[in-house]
Amino acid sequence: MLVDSHCHLDFPDFEAERDEVIARAHAAGVKLMVTISTRVRKFPQVLAIAEAYDSVYCSVGTHPHNAHEELDVTADELVKLAQHPKVVAIGEAGLDYFYDKAPRASQAQGLRTHIEAARRTQLPLVIHSRDADEDMMAILSEEMGQGAFPALLHCFSSGPELARRGVELGLYVSFSGILTFKRSEEIREIAASVPLDRLLVETDAPYLAPQPKRGQRNEPAYTAFTAQTLAEVHGVSAEEMARQTTENFFRLFSKAKRPEAE
Template structure:
């Protein structure tokens, strides 16, 4: 069994064949998926998908690209929306200095609000970090000093220092198809250093399709390719890594229901 801990099934890329996408994931052994919120103001669409499929859960939050559009989202609103039984995480929120689509102060303030919601609810915060390692590490450590919160560095492609800071703070780290790219040897070296009980896999679909699908639309079924490379990093079998990342997922995403056997 595998879990795709981060995909975007509400995106228009999947509108014409969402049922088939979910069916192909099941055929590939992907029995649980989390479709991730990027805008609180579009949460209804995310929630409807999670409600439609037994094995799909969702999050609620504002992506850093959209932080400037949703400065009015409060901790209280995030907490209230997270009470829905299918909401298993807060986010994704974070810092993205590569695209800089939102003012950096709005990104940082949004991140801190999402951390507060994760702390209050006990739901894991899904963290987006790109080209912002130092500021991200500083905020995560500062906020941990105010009280512990569960969190996940999603689609990890940052430097070793941020990965190790995340582990030190008790966070989990998730790898996407980037791990399979030929140019990602340094990332694979980082993955090999991390404790196996903190690792997750994801697709970030429809983006970042792994080898051999690179350049095409990604989908949850392809998470098995990332799992294989992560297994190689730790000299484990694919089956053992799948079991480990699945166990890690349900330990972190405590509100998600395990699928029934069979």
């Protein structure tokens, strides 16, 4: 089986056919999905989807694009919301200096709030990092020194130093359809350097559809294309990569329950 560790099933792209999208994922061997929160104030909609499907879990958190809109969200609030049995992660939170949609100070403040919640709950922090490698490494190193917390660098598209430092700090690294793009040689090299026991796969659907689906709306069923490329760069079979990334998922997302064998 495969797990799509990061998708956005609450987005309007899926509203008209969510049942079919999830059915196609199951048919493709993707037995679990985590639909990721981008705004705590819209968390009820995310949670409702997770509650509606046995194979869907969710996170709670604020995307860095929206950090300045939700600075009033406290770690206490995140911890409380994360008590729901379907909530298996905190985030996504982080730093995005590519779009810079929120002031950088607000992004950093939001990230630290989410780190505190991850530390207290011991649920994994889903980290969004784009064009912010130095600041991200500095914050993660400082915060990890104040108390360990589980985390993963999602949809990895940063430089090799952030991947290396993340692994040193105990983080996992998740790869999306970007890994399959023709011009992603450096990302594939970085993926090859990440230990097998720290790898996850995701779609970030509806974005970033992998080859050969590029240009289409992405969906969880396409997780297998990224897993296949990840297997190739590590020189293992697709079956072995599926097994490994699934084991890694349950180790990191320890609150998620394995589906019953069919």
